[in-house]
Amino acid sequence: xxxxxxxxxxxxxxxxxxxxxxxxxxxxxxxxxxxxxxxxxxxxxxxxxxxxxxxxxxxxxxxxxxxxxxxxxxxxxxxxxxxxxxxxxxxxxxxxxxxxxxxxxxxxxxxxxxxxxxxxxxxxxxxxxxxxxxxxxxxxxxxxxxxxxxxxxxxx
Numbered sequence: 001x002x003x004x005x006x007x008x009x010x011x012x013x014x015x016x017x018x019x020x021x022x023x024x025x026x027x028x029x030x031x032x033x034x035x036x037x038x039x040x041x042x043x044x045x046x047x048x049x050x051x052x053x054x055x056x057x058x059x060x061x062x063x064x065x066x067x068x069x070x071x072x073x074x075x076x077x078x079x080x081x082x083x084x085x086x087x088x089x090x091x092x093x094x095x096x097x098x099x100x101x102x103x104x105x106x107x108x109x110x111x112x113x114x115x116x117x118x119x120x121x122x123x124x125x126x127x128x129x130x131x132x133x134x135x136x137x138x139x140x141x142x143x144x145x146x147x148x149x150x151x152x153x154x155x156x
Contacts, residue, residue, distance in 0.1 A: 001033040001152060004084035006104040008094035015039045019090055019141070026145060031152050036079045038100075042072050076100060080107050087113055088144070091130065092120040102130065109133035116144055 005023060009015040017039045024035040046052055049068060057065035080087060087108040095101045106129070108115050117134040118141055119126050131137065138144040 001031070001085045002036060002083060003027055003033055004036045004080050004087045004104070004108070005038065006080075006087050006101050006108075007090035008092065008098055008101060009039060009042070010100070011097045012094045015042075016090065016094070023088065023141070030145070030149060033152065036084055038072075038076050038079070041075055041079065045072055045075060073100070073103075076104060077107055080104050080113070081111050084108075084113065087115045089115060089117045089134075090120070091117050091126065105130055105133045116148065118144055 003023075005020045007016050007019070017037075020035070020037045020039055024037060027033040027035050045068075046054065049071065051068050054065060054068045057068065087104065089101060089105055091101070105115055105117070109132075114135040115133055117130070117137045119137050119139060126137075136144075136147060138147070
C-alpha cells in the first residue's frame with residue numbers, strides 16, 4: 001500500500017518535511033506501507049528542471065514560475081490519482097494560505113481514495129468541503145496511527 005502525504009509546503013517550515021519524514025518511517029515500520037512525499041518529489045523535479053531558484057521567479061518571472069509549478073501540480077495530482085492507495089493529510093493554519101492540499105484532498109475523494117485528515121484547526125474553522133472529502137478526521141497523529149493500525153495491519 002502507498003500513502004500520499006498531503007499538507008502545506010509553500011507556507012510551512014521546511015516545506016512540512018519533518019512530519020512527513022516521521023510518518024514515512026512509521027508507515028514502513030508498522031504497516032509495511034510506502035509513502036509518496038511531495039517535498040521529496042518536488043526536490044527531484046527541481047533538480048530535473050534545474051529550477052533551484054523557482055520561488056524567486058514568482059516575482060521576477062511569473063510565467064516561468066507558473067510553468068514550473070504546473071509541472072509540480074501535474075506530478076502531485078498524478079501521484080494522488082494513479083500511484084497512491086490512500087491520502088494522509090495534515091490540515092492546519094499553514095494550509096489555508098495555499099491551494100495544493102485542497103486540490104489533493106478533493107482529487108483523492110473524487111477518485112474514491114480514503115482520506116485520513118489530521119485537523120489542527122478549530123472544528124468550526126474546518127471547511128465543509130474538506131470535512132466532507134475526508135474519510136475520517138483526527139485531532140492528532142497518534143489517534144490516526146492507531147486507526148491505521150486497526151484498518152491496515154490486518155492486510156499486512
